[in-house]
Amino acid sequence: MSNYLHASLERIWLIDASIFVFRAWFIRNPLPKDTAGNPVNAVHGFLRFVYHLLHEQKPQQIGFAFDTSLQSSERKTIYPAYKANRSSAPDELKYQFQRCRDFLDALGITQAASTTHEADDLIGTWAEQNRNPNRQIIIISGDKDLAQLLKAEDIWWDYNRRGALHAGGVKDSFGVWPEQIADQLAIAGDKADNIPGVPGVGMSTAAKLLKRFGSLDNILENLEQIGSMQVLGAKRLQQLVTQHQDTIRLARKLTTINCQVPEAPTDLRRKPKDLARLQELCELLKLSAEQYQLWAEV
DSSP states (O other), X not given: OTTTSOTTSEEEEEEEHHHHHHHHHTOOSSOOBOTTSOBOHHHHHHHHHHHHHHHHHOOSXXXXXXXXXXXXXXXXXXXXXXXXXXXXXXXXHHHHHHHHHHHHHHTTOEEEEESXXXXXXXXXXXXXXXXXXXXEEEEEOSOGGGGGGOOTTOEEEOTTTSOOBOHHHHHHHXXXXXXXXHHHHHHHOBGGGTBOXXXXXXXXXXXXXXXXXXXXHHXXXXXXXXGGSSSTTHXXXXXXXXXXXXXXXXXXXXXXXXXXXXXXOSOOBOOOOOHHHHHHHHHHTTOOHHHHHHXXXX
16 A cells, blocks of 8 residues: 555545445444444444544545435436435434544544535545645545546555555556546446446446547547447447437436535644544443543544
8 A cells, every 4th residue: 555655745535434334334243332222333333444544544634525315416306216226324324324424523524415416526526626736635435436536646445445546556447547437337337326328238348448439428429430349249339329329428427426516625634623522422332431542642
């Protein structure tokens, strides 16, 4: 990892928080509860991740982006079936999300959510706000969609699960460059988000199209050339892309991250901790005095 973190650059840490809450949510044995009797397994797991990150990396500028509503997002307006395959979070999980956000507030760490934009868009906006030759953007997420934001020295890192990737690593892992990821997803579709693509065309074939043409716009401007590609079923592929070009254009509106969210906080510098609130939350979560002390010092 040290090969990717540049000591000479100011580091901006952008965290896709929800995925780390969800991962912990599924670890339910044993099931810890707070003093009010609410399950807090997701909070405990999320806080283990946060503590490790703060302790190991000592970030000075950091933002955690959360998702809130599935129903009122900008993408839902564009395509009502967007993420229709997902059910709303149960109240028990919503409670835990709020405790995670409360804890970050007590630590003096910027956290944000939007009712109209997703966490990806907040992260994209923060990345855009902080673009500077003297800065390195570090995106912590398990979602490869966010790798589309990488430029220059930036890295995408699924913390504790896989190594960090720079732009070349994204190309090696996903078959396309960061700036091609939104196009790749638009062509192939994204089942996880219920985004339609070209039927029968997967990520690998989408990558081959983008290798040949460079961008989705260039593909759509040169449809007649697809049939001469050196791939199996090139003529059929040309027919499919031609038939579904409107679907692809719609899908790209959904797969492209919005980097202009007006309500995104602009200051990611760590603030002083609210120690009284931190202690109150530690007591609620049944954390020990020693654990509180560790949080007070991290």
